[in-house]
Amino acid sequence: MKKIVLDDMMLTKALPTTAGSRMLEGYMSLFDAEVVERLTAAGYEMAGKAQVGEFAIDLVGETAYTGTLTENGKLTAASAKALENDTVKGVISLDVNGAPRRIAAQNGLVFVKPTYGTVSRYGTVPVACSGETVGVLARNIADCREVLSAMAGHDDKDGTMHADALCKKAADGCEKPVKKVAVIKMEADADITAELEAAKAEMVANGIEITEIEADVLSAAKTAWNILMCAELCNNVSRYDGIKFGYRTQNYTTIDELYTNSRTESFGALLKTAILFGSDVLSTKNYMAKYDKALRIRRVLAEAFGKLFADFDAVLMPACSKPAYTETDVKENPYIAFEENRYTAPASITGLPAVVAGGVQLVGPAFSEGALLDLAALLVKEGK
Amino acid sequence: MKFETVIGLEVHVELATKSKIFCSCSAKFGAEQNDHVCPACCGMPGMLPIVNKNVVNLGMTAGMMLNCHINRTTTFDKKSYYYPDLPCSYQTTQWFAPVAVNGLVDIETSKGKKSIRIKQIHMEEDAGKLVHDDWTNTSLVDFNRTSVPLIEIVSQPDLSSAEEVVAYLERLRSLLRFAKVSDCRMEQGSMRCDVNLSVRPEGSDQLGVRTEMKNMNSLSAIVRAIEYETARHIDAIENGTEELVQETRRWDDVKGKSFAMRNKETAGDYRYFPDPNIMPVVIDDTWYDGIKNSLPEFPEVKKARYMSEFGLGEYDADILTGSRALCDCFEGAVAECGNAKEAANWLISDCMNLLNKNQQTADQLTVNGTSLGKLIKLVTDGTIGRGNAKKILIAMFEKDLDPAKYAEENGLILSNDTGLIDKVIKEAIAADPKAVADFKGGKEKALMALFGKCMKQLKGNCDPQVLRTMLIDEINKA
Numbered sequence: 001m002k003k004i005v006l007d008d009m010m011l012t013k014a015l016p017t018t019a020g021s022r023m024l025e026g027y028m029s030l031f032d033a034e035v036v037e038r039l040t041a042a043g044y045e046m047a048g049k050a051q052v053g054e055f056a057i058d059l060v061g062e063t064a065y066t067g068t069l070t071e072n073g074k075l076t077a078a079s080a081k082a083l084e085n086d087t088v089k090g091v092i093s094l095d096v097n098g099a100p101r102r103i104a105a106q107n108g109l110v111f112v113k114p115t116y117g118t119v120s121r122y123g124t125v126p127v128a129c130s131g132e133t134v135g136v137l138a139r140n141i142a143d144c145r146e147v148l149s150a151m152a153g154h155d156d157k158d159g160t161m162h163a164d165a166l167c168k169k170a171a172d173g174c175e176k177p178v179k180k181v182a183v184i185k186m187e188a189d190a191d192i193t194a195e196l197e198a199a200k201a202e203m204v205a206n207g208i209e210i211t212e213i214e215a216d217v218l219s220a221a222k223t224a225w226n227i228l229m230c231a232e233l234c235n236n237v238s239r240y241d242g243i244k245f246g247y248r249t250q251n252y253t254t255i256d257e258l259y260t261n262s263r264t265e266s267f268g269a270l271l272k273t274a275i276l277f278g279s280d281v282l283s284t285k286n287y288m289a290k291y292d293k294a295l296r297i298r299r300v301l302a303e304a305f306g307k308l309f310a311d312f313d314a315v316l317m318p319a320c321s322k323p324a325y326t327e328t329d330v331k332e333n334p335y336i337a338f339e340e341n342r343y344t345a346p347a348s349i350t351g352l353p354a355v356v357a358g359g360v361q362l363v364g365p366a367f368s369e370g371a372l373l374d375l376a377a378l379l380v381k382e383g384k
Numbered sequence: 385m386k387f388e389t390v391i392g393l394e395v396h397v398e399l400a401t402k403s404k405i406f407c408s409c410s411a412k413f414g415a416e417q418n419d420h421v422c423p424a425c426c427g428m429p430g431m432l433p434i435v436n437k438n439v440v441n442l443g444m445t446a447g448m449m450l451n452c453h454i455n456r457t458t459t460f461d462k463k464s465y466y467y468p469d470l471p472c473s474y475q476t477t478q479w480f481a482p483v484a485v486n487g488l489v490d491i492e493t494s495k496g497k498k499s500i501r502i503k504q505i506h507m508e509e510d511a512g513k514l515v516h517d518d519w520t521n522t523s524l525v526d527f528n529r530t531s532v533p534l535i536e537i538v539s540q541p542d543l544s545s546a547e548e549v550v551a552y553l554e555r556l557r558s559l560l561r562f563a564k565v566s567d568c569r570m571e572q573g574s575m576r577c578d579v580n581l582s583v584r585p586e587g588s589d590q591l592g593v594r595t596e597m598k599n600m601n602s603l604s605a606i607v608r609a610i611e612y613e614t615a616r617h618i619d620a621i622e623n624g625t626e627e628l629v630q631e632t633r634r635w636d637d638v639k640g641k642s643f644a645m646r647n648k649e650t651a652g653d654y655r656y657f658p659d660p661n662i663m664p665v666v667i668d669d670t671w672y673d674g675i676k677n678s679l680p681e682f683p684e685v686k687k688a689r690y691m692s693e694f695g696l697g698e699y700d701a702d703i704l705t706g707s708r709a710l711c712d713c714f715e716g717a718v719a720e721c722g723n724a725k726e727a728a729n730w731l732i733s734d735c736m737n738l739l740n741k742n743q744q745t746a747d748q749l750t751v752n753g754t755s756l757g758k759l760i761k762l763v764t765d766g767t768i769g770r771g772n773a774k775k776i777l778i779a780m781f782e783k784d785l786d787p788a789k790y791a792e793e794n795g796l797i798l799s800n801d802t803g804l805i806d807k808v809i810k811e812a813i814a815a816d817p818k819a820v821a822d823f824k825g826g827k828e829k830a831l832m833a834l835f836g837k838c839m840k841q842l843k844g845n846c847d848p849q850v851l852r853t854m855l856i857d858e859i860n861k862a
């Protein structure tokens with residue numbers, strides 16, 4: 001039987017779903033995520049769950065309440081570990097802030113973040129609903145494609161989805177093979193730069209036209225996504241109030257103490273910062289200057305990508321700044337995840353598909369994930 | 385100095401949908417606690433809101449009934465605040481693009497006619513209910529009402545007295561009931577209102593300090609609250625009894641006083657933003673026209689038509705157009721039997737009597753108009769007597785039925801057997817020669833006694849006109 005591991009943002013009846021937070025320790029969902037139902041129906045066995053960072057907004061999972069995973073001082077990810085087992089076909093991961101893309105890039109794995117609205121989000125723990133996408137982390141392109149095909153498709157229970165034919169075509173098809181690629185100049189360390197150079201060489205060797213471009217407009221994506229993501233997160237996690245389910249403090253006499261202490265005791269530092277930031281950008285005082293502006297930047301970015309894709313079939317860019325993060329990185333800058341997402345935010349905020357393979361990231365127009373996977377197969381020298 | 389009161393209302397009306405606004409749970413009132421709940425309306429993570437189209441239909445209907453402009457693209461937004469009866473700690477409402485804006489409602493009071501401007505109508509979900517258990521000193525929460533669809537109708541501050549407020553609320557209730565938007569039952573909380581009130585010197589164009597009284601749910605309490613609050617404001621301005629501050633106040637109808645609520649209960653930033661899980665609802669021409677064409681006539685238009693088209697008197701037309709259920713039944717009956725006067729009589733006397741007896745309101749009438757029309761036809765063509773027809777009507781209150789079939793099955797058809805009638809009359813005359821003599825002597829009452837005896841013998845299955853004529857003929861012969 002083909003095995004699947006779910007990251008802990010996927011709600012399941014069989015196992016607890018914690019979203020990496022003490023707040024949801026032991027939380028048992030009354031229903032399964034739509035992707036779980038689809039994969040089960042397609043004959044996959046749900047083999048277990050992989051720990052995620054608290055509400056999946058960190059670098060690679062280091063903020064999980066169960067502890068940070070490291071190897072020789074370097075941060076590692078539970079989902080990458082799961083794929084060391086050959087019987088596991090893929091790890092279903094919610095891409096909120098790019099963590100699965102960074103994990104793929106740093107572990108020689110493949111991740112596909114499909115076009116927003118082609119895979120149902122029903123039954124995923126909500127964080128930043130306007131951009132988060134259920135994707136597949138796998139060892140190779142073929143596995144990625146196979147699992148994505150089994151998940152993609154319209155679901156009436158998710159009001160943000162495209163028509164079934166579009167969802168399926170995006171996952172399975174490749175109407176327009178990639179011939180022209182724009183390489184976006186972004187700073188990264190020597191190792192990442194080398195991987196980008198290798199990818200470019202491979203493309204050229206396969207007759208693909210490469211053009212280096214400046215895209216300053218994309219630099220706004222990070223700040224705008226941080227605003228939208230934290231605002232939505234702040235609102236989505238406000239349901240965890242210690243009243244109905246989840247962690248409840250022992251230490252309260254009034255209702256306000258019950259709320260405050262339950263949340264203070266169970267939420268981690270990065271999440272608290274994100275909540276405060278999100279609450280601030282939505283305040284009456286800041287709404288127009290921050291939240292509304294971020295919405296406008298989202299539209300500007302969508303237009304900028306639209307123009308880019310009039311001339312090119314895909315863009316090539318890094319997925320992270322370096323091949324591994326250390327515990328020191330996070331200690332020195334606790335908000336490093338909100339900096340490193342400068343590579344992942346452009347596709348997150350616009351809902352465009354992205355594929356990470358061979359250590360680099362490919363982003364294409366909506367519904368082009370099939371074509372991106374074909375291109376990625378060239379990079380990792382994988383036959384079709 | 386003379387003062388005038390400036391009042392604006394926010395009226396919450398629960399929509400008459402079968403299910404809740406974002407899930408398929410029943411929206412019915414009065415179930416066991418937490419019977420109508422699911423993971424979505426309990427705020428569990430992972431459920432996504434899917435807008436109940438019928439809620440939008442009713443929101444548009446309300447907008448059109450109140451002469452509003454309908455926003456062809458309408459959006460849902462999230463409003464954040466913490467309270468245990470709000471499972472997600474946010475309420476999904478409409479902040480940026482409500483379904484309807486800029487309406488007008490005409491009212492009439494002892495001072496004449498007036499138009500009240502409507503600022504907007506927005507759709508939103510209701511919150512749950514806290515039940516305090518004094519025995520264990522705990523609060524329990526009932527989520528049956530969470531996500532029950534509401535509209536909030538926000539007026540401009542165009543109202544200036546308790547009388548106008550009552551006229552306005554009654555007008556809203558009539559229009560919304562007529563369009564089947566809501567049953568508007570204040571006692572069940574399906575219509576409740578927040579009263580915003582300030583006082584200023586007559587003729588001034590400056591607004592005074594405004595106070596708000598929330599969740600008022602009876603007309604009489606609203607009247608008392610407005611009168612009390614107006615007097616309190618005037619007293620404060622004229623005599624400096626207290627300093628007026630903009631605040632939310634709670635009306636205590638038992639004490640007959642309003643009290644300032646703790647600031648904490650009302651302060652806070654709701655941090656509105658568009659709900660990313662609900663795509664903007666785009667109302668195309670087909671949808672818009674469909675709702676527009678399904679609107680009922682306004683009650684006063686119907687009333688005028690009933691008088692001109694059907695020749696009803698104003699009194700009858702007034703009663704019928706007081707309720708959509710009566711109108712529907714009346715129009716159905718007239719279409720079937722073609723006799724508007726009879727249909728109006730049956731509804732205004734017989735049906736209303738039965739409703740009163742059952743302690744029901746006119747809106748609760750369930751009699752099918754076509755069936756009532758058939759019943760009227762059976763009476764006018766002499767197939768059944770009026771007395772038996774009333775028996776059939778009682779059965780029709782229970783469930784819809786075919787009057788002709790029911791009459792046949794229950795032996796209620798008038799007898800055309802003149803032989804039998806003749807026999808009964810002869811027996812009656814023979815048995816009571818005194819009555820015959822009295823009648824001939826000029827005592828009308830004596831005829832009624834004979835008539836009654838015959839009718840009883842015939843079990844009512846006889847056309848009274850026929851019986852009367854044959855009886856008189858027979859007496860004259862005797």
Ligand SMILES: [Zn+2]
Pocket residue numbers: 404407408409420421422423424425426
């Ligand atoms: Zn429900």
